[in-house]
Amino acid sequence: MTIKLFENNSLLKQCVAKVTACTPKDGKYLVELDQTVFFPEGGGQLSDRGKLADTVVSHVSEKDGHIYHECDKPLEVGAEAEAVLDWPVRLDRMQQHLGEHLLSYACWKLFKANNIGFHMNEDDVFIDLDKELTDEELLQAELYTNEIIWENRPVHISYMDSTEAVKLKDKMRKFNSKLTGTLRIVSVEDADICTCCGTHPPFTGMLGSVKVIRHEKHKGGCRVEFVCGRRALLDADAKNSTLLSVAASLSVKPEQVPAAVNKQKNDLLAQLDIAKSKLLKIEEEKLQETYAA
Template identity: 35%
Template sequence: MKQTKKLYDLDAYAIEFDAAVLSCEEVQLDQQVIYQVILDQTLFFPEEGGQSPDKGTIQDIPVINVQIQDDVIVHTLEAPLQVGEKVHGCIDWKHRFSNMQQHSGEHIFSGLVNKKFGYDNVGFHLSDQIVTMDFNGVLTAEEAADIEYAANEMILKNIPVQVTFPSKEELSDLNYRSKIEIDGQVRIVTIAGVDVCACCAPHVRRTGEIMMLKILNMQNYKGGVRISILCGFRALEEYRQKTVILSELTSSLSANQDSLVEAVTKLKNVNQSLKTEVAVAKQELMEAKLEAVPKDQVNVYLFEDNLDAQVMRNAVNQLVTEHSGICGIFTGDDEEGYRFNIGSRTEDARSIATILREKLGAKGGGSAAMVQGSVIAKKEMILALIS
């Protein structure tokens, strides 16, 4: 198949294009019929270089995926096109420009990291939600913040972003970043004074169009660091969402922004203290209920509300030392079902678990001494089977 002409290389800002259909293959995928279409030329950037593909339509048919193999670009559509017909395509400009902002911002950040620390970007992922970069060296939070600030300074300078296709001779004299060995023509994206990198994706014309760059998260990863960023309108939307959350929290806790962490920490400590008090009270109440069980009772089954696993286990352990049969604690209700711990020092507790599993579809397991699990059934049904 003839290589697809990449119109996005000629003009990353073009939105509409015309093309001829070279092939259309019907494919069955996950019980759905889709159509894989190859055009003589396209504006649709495929999934490549760690970046998600463009979105849009061809002949008003949604394009649900775009892939590339051996320089042939395949568009996945929901309906077929006629081979040989002329078609009109339109990309989703908002999605395309957002990806351009993210990718150009990543080049600035990675270029600055490489210049200052010598680390390479060895992993890059640009999805519709996040941008991640993996560097083969560790950055401190302070160092990453410095790079973030410098990146925004470069955005503010509105530096031209140049795309070139150097010859092999020119390429041999060029110092550029590249994560992989590239066969054939190499496409170079240059941001003067910041970065020179081999890249196949569309980029903004000038750095000012990136608007802003913000680090969202960083973590140690495979001996280096993984940094997540957002740029442009995505960063603005992220800031808007966090502002709404911050406003709701400050209002709920009657605290201003500066004292919010202190207020949350105080609330967390109070909550933990109350949890401890409730746990102690539940344990004491459970012990009182256990004491009320007649000592000569052989089998004991108790149904309680909202017990945690440790209280249940402790209760069963106490019961089996005082009663010779099978003892169990069930916690929950008839609507949502019950969790259970069942034990015995003289019989095989698994026999009860087997009955609950076979008759009521219970889940769980354990040893002869104790089993635990869950069951969706009413209390009366459970007692009728095990009593």
């Protein structure tokens, strides 16, 4: 059984581990270790990436208690190898995941909207809510979330038996009564409490910020797309660059772009109507000439 060093120290970036198994599969090698800093994909969170000795770890998974590090080269069983995380990737995963906790908590706390789905990939992060929220309500939830982030509240990891965890049921935004045995509880001070297997920063300030991108109706509720931390910064930078470029092409200030685009649209529609009228007139004249002949 692999010791999960990441569970109690999400800031640990590397460790020395012993190779306990190495199995070839589909041109890759599934390596098992006696301990690891690599988080395996699960609970909606993508896996870590990095290096194991001189091999590249592209994906990590867990099945039946075994953690498999997908490597591009084999490693000798019994040998020691240094496991090193791709830290920017780990930090990104943690920012998006804790951001999901806090935004979900805000939606539940303010509007009793429950998170019934969490999706994370390399570019997008979504939560599915069982209730449709308005633009104004989501803005409130976003501001509430960021206030928690800016207060730099501690994030606690604890373990308790399911019979004890049920006592926290009323404080949790969601509780799975089907879970048994020892549960891992992730709690943000004076905020979200839930069972979770993922990695999270030890303080909310490491998120930087959370920004809702868009939302749409989804299965009686709504799907909310958002970005956190570095992704939020890059998203804002890209959109600002686009806005400045459009503003320059229209010779207006950035805040005047919507009005300028709308005016250009109306002008084009007016020109189109004039062109249609001229075309109809020409067609009518051709028909009159035909009948006259």
